[in-house]
Amino acid sequence: MGSPGNLATAARTGLSEPISTGGPSESDVIKTRELEKFLADAGLYESHEEAIKREEVLGRLDQTVKLWVKNVSRAKGYNEAMVHEANAKIFTFGSYRLGVHGPGADIDTLCVGPKHASRNEDFFGELHKMLLEMPEVQELHSVPDAHVPVMKFKFSGVSVDLLYANVSLWVIPEDLDISQESLLQNVDDQTVRSLNGCRVTDQILRLVPNIQTFRTTLRCMRLWAKRRGVYSNVTGFLGGINWALLVARICQLYPNALPSMLVSRFFRVYNLWRWPNPVMLCPIQENSLGLSFWDPRRNFKDRLHLMPIITPAYPCMNSSYNVSTSTLRVMMEEFQRGNGICEVLHSAVSNYSS
Numbered sequence: 001m002g003s004p005g006n007l008a009t010a011a012r013t014g015l016s017e018p019i020s021t022g023g024p025s026e027s028d029v030i031k032t033r034e035l036e037k038f039l040a041d042a043g044l045y046e047s048h049e050e051a052i053k054r055e056e057v058l059g060r061l062d063q064t065v066k067l068w069v070k071n072v073s074r075a076k077g078y079n080e081a082m083v084h085e086a087n088a089k090i091f092t093f094g095s096y097r098l099g100v101h102g103p104g105a106d107i108d109t110l111c112v113g114p115k116h117a118s119r120n121e122d123f124f125g126e127l128h129k130m131l132l133e134m135p136e137v138q139e140l141h142s143v144p145d146a147h148v149p150v151m152k153f154k155f156s157g158v159s160v161d162l163l164y165a166n167v168s169l170w171v172i173p174e175d176l177d178i179s180q181e182s183l184l185q186n187v188d189d190q191t192v193r194s195l196n197g198c199r200v201t202d203q204i205l206r207l208v209p210n211i212q213t214f215r216t217t218l219r220c221m222r223l224w225a226k227r228r229g230v231y232s233n234v235t236g237f238l239g240g241i242n243w244a245l246l247v248a249r250i251c252q253l254y255p256n257a258l259p260s261m262l263v264s265r266f267f268r269v270y271n272l273w274r275w276p277n278p279v280m281l282c283p284i285q286e287n288s289l290g291l292s293f294w295d296p297r298r299n300f301k302d303r304l305h306l307m308p309i310i311t312p313a314y315p316c317m318n319s320s321y322n323v324s325t326s327t328l329r330v331m332m333e334e335f336q337r338g339n340g341i342c343e344v345l346h347s348a349v350s351n352y353s354s
């Protein structure tokens with residue numbers, strides 16, 4: 001049995017042994033510096049002021065849901081001690097939480113509220129009303145019947161998507177650990193789906209060997225995918241979550257590599273990948289809670305997925321079910337093209353230095 005340290009390291013390299021544990025050469029360090037400068041010049045990083053503004057918005061939003069849950073508790077006849085204890089909390093997920101968002105990006109947020117604060121009446125009713133009355137909130141609209149119900153608005157000019165998890169707790173502790181599976185017990189399907197985004201994002205950050213390296217590489221691949229026209233979930237290509245999972249797997253396979261190397265390995269590995277073999281960061285976990293998860297042995301529908309990229313938090317799902325034969329072909333051509341460019345650059349550098 002390994003030591004806890006070894007187990008943690010093993011988790012961060014994933015399902016198989018790394019392809020290479022080699023560290024960076026001097027030229028990788030220089031190329032990574034150039035890559036970082038290129039990303040900054042491309043305008044991918046927000047200003048310090050904008051970052052502070054986002055934090056202020058999140059703070060105000062957290063205060064708002066805390067006030068909301070107290071109002072709801074009072075209206076339901078709870079005594080003052082219980083009203084005092086009543087709590088709700090805002091979590092972030094998506095590209096903001098991963099630390100790869102650009103200027104002007106929206107913030108994906110999740111409000112976790114107690115058992116007695118219902119989704120329809122209290123979240124889409126009372127909280128919606130409170131937000132409508134706040135002068136800093138604009139363009140508020142609710143989509144309560146969506147697969148993942150959401151409220152969308154601008155808060156002091158910052159776009160926010162707000163989901164709701166109505167968990168089975170009477171009091172939400174301030175240090176609530178959203179990764180614990182017991183939170184998925186006795187909740188509605190919308191809550192399971194709403195919690196999923198946060199749980200997946202947290203798992204990704206836990207499963208990569210080096211978060212900073214992962215972030216820079218992901219920023220680069222997101223920019224590349226946007227420029228090559230293959231960044232979009234709705235049109236059958238890949239969206240933020242999918243690119244994040246693909247990059248995270250490369251980071252696991254080359255745990256000590258720097259971003260410049262990881263970008264070229266990204267193209268090499270996915271150029272050779274035999275889809276529909278799934279990309280996974282950890283084993284698919286079965287669980288006594290009995291929620292359905294991606295399992296092509298049992299579910300016929302899962303066998304039809306062409307490019308499975310599996311989320312790493314229970315219940316594991318395929319995040320790229322929208323991919324079709326034609327979009328897969330386009331993406332494979334793009335991986336091949338990217339790989340070709342990296343190989344030409346690599347041999348040019350090798351010839352130059354020999």
Ligand SMILES: Nc1ncnc2c1ncn2[C@@H]1O[C@H](COP(=O)(O)OP(=O)(O)OP(=O)(O)O)[C@@H](O)[C@H]1O
Nearest residue numbers: 093094095096108197198200201239240241319320
């Ligand atoms: N198809 C999906 N499967 C599983 N989770 C998803 C899926 N689409 C979105 N999510 C969850 O919702 C989060 C936010 O999605 P979104 O499309 O906003 O991506 P993002 O990573 O924030 O990138 P962007 O910067 O484009 O907004 C994702 O990080 C993921 O946790």
Ligand SMILES: [Mg+2]
Nearest residue numbers: 094095106108
């Ligand atoms: Mg987002």
